Amino acid sequence: xxxxxxxxxxxxxxxxxxxxxxxxxxxxxxxxxxxxxxxxxxxxxxxxxxxxxxxxxxxxxxxxxxxxxxxxxxxxxxxxxxxxxxxxxxxxxxxxxxxxxxxxxxxxxxxxxxxxxxxxxxxxxxxxxxxxxxxxxxxxxxxxxxxxxxxxxxxxxxxxxxxxxxxxxxxxxxxxxxxxxxxxxxxxxxxxxxxxxxxxxxxxxxxxxxxxxxxxxxxxxxxxxxxxxxxxxxxxxxxxxxxxxxxxxxxxxxxxxxxxxxxxxxxxxxxxxxxxxxxxxxxxxxxxxxxxxxxxxxxxxxxxxxxxxxxxxxxxxxxxxxxx
Numbered sequence: 001x002x003x004x005x006x007x008x009x010x011x012x013x014x015x016x017x018x019x020x021x022x023x024x025x026x027x028x029x030x031x032x033x034x035x036x037x038x039x040x041x042x043x044x045x046x047x048x049x050x051x052x053x054x055x056x057x058x059x060x061x062x063x064x065x066x067x068x069x070x071x072x073x074x075x076x077x078x079x080x081x082x083x084x085x086x087x088x089x090x091x092x093x094x095x096x097x098x099x100x101x102x103x104x105x106x107x108x109x110x111x112x113x114x115x116x117x118x119x120x121x122x123x124x125x126x127x128x129x130x131x132x133x134x135x136x137x138x139x140x141x142x143x144x145x146x147x148x149x150x151x152x153x154x155x156x157x158x159x160x161x162x163x164x165x166x167x168x169x170x171x172x173x174x175x176x177x178x179x180x181x182x183x184x185x186x187x188x189x190x191x192x193x194x195x196x197x198x199x200x201x202x203x204x205x206x207x208x209x210x211x212x213x214x215x216x217x218x219x220x221x222x223x224x225x226x227x228x229x230x231x232x233x234x235x236x237x238x239x240x241x242x243x244x245x246x247x248x249x250x251x252x253x254x255x256x257x258x259x260x261x262x263x264x265x266x267x268x269x270x271x272x273x274x275x276x277x278x279x280x281x282x283x284x285x286x287x288x289x290x291x292x293x294x295x296x297x298x299x300x301x302x303x304x305x306x307x308x309x310x311x312x313x314x315x316x317x318x319x320x321x322x323x324x
Contacts, residue, residue, distance in 0.1 A: 015065075098137075
């Protein structure tokens with residue numbers, strides 16, 4: 001993976017408008033040769049950026065790119081600390097290593113994540129600027145047991161914030177995925193640390209597909225969706241602010257009421273509610289009809305004999321009947 005040097009970041013800012021820029025013009029702006037410009041463009045492509053060149057016109061990004069603005073984000077989200085790292089291995093890992101220095105609501109954001117991870121150790125593809133990649137720190141004084149159902153609450157907060165921003169039609173898949181028309185739009189990964197009897201440190205990570213470059217799409221091994229399908233993403237920074245505020249408010253509410261206070265909100269947004277599904281636990285498969293969640297956040301499954309069975313935690317996967 002290429003490094004985003006200050007010169008390459010300056011080059012990217014020149015290309016961010018999505019217009020053609022000649023190699024000669026870029027070289028003059030950056031005080032380098034045309035050959036050096038070509039070399040740095042190739043390095044940017046390694047970060048997942050879709051840049052193409054046309055003889056006689058120069059270079060351009062396939063789609064314009066609005067970069068994250070650390071100054072604006074810090075101002076709008078104060079007193080929370082906001083750290084923007086253009087290229088990072090993992091925002092979650094960065095915050096997990098910093099929990100002793102963090103306060104509730106502190107955010108780590110990245111344009112590109114090289115070693116992102118999803119549930120059960122899966123990798124998460126994060127091309128430069130194609131996603132909203134963020135991790136938030138939170139602390140529960142009541143300890144780890146109080147965190148039950150928290151990933152469900154995060155999903156609710158994100159979907160409701162997207163609705164408020166004009167992106168309607170996003171649904172939830174238990175326990176921590178966002179769906180758009182049956183395809184994965186975002187993943188949530190909550191990681192925690194703490195000691196018995198002590199507070200619980202939480203790092204809440206999210207990767208939300210915005211506009212994925214064509215060069216990166218083949219790397220994704222499951223049906224996927226992008227937010228651009230629902231409308232123009234005119235202001236990525238405003239979206240970050242809306243999501244962060246919604247998440248902070250939901251977590252404060254969660255501290256007071258637990259997952260029980262969110263049950264109806266989840267069931268309204270549950271993509272599989274009322275649909276035939278299979279519960280996968282290792283080699284075992286249990287078919288039934290999904291019936292939302294209970295007051296502990298457990299998945300409810302109606303079996304063929306009418307019995308309602310609940311599933312909570314562990315290595316459980318939920319699949320629609322048409323999904324492999």
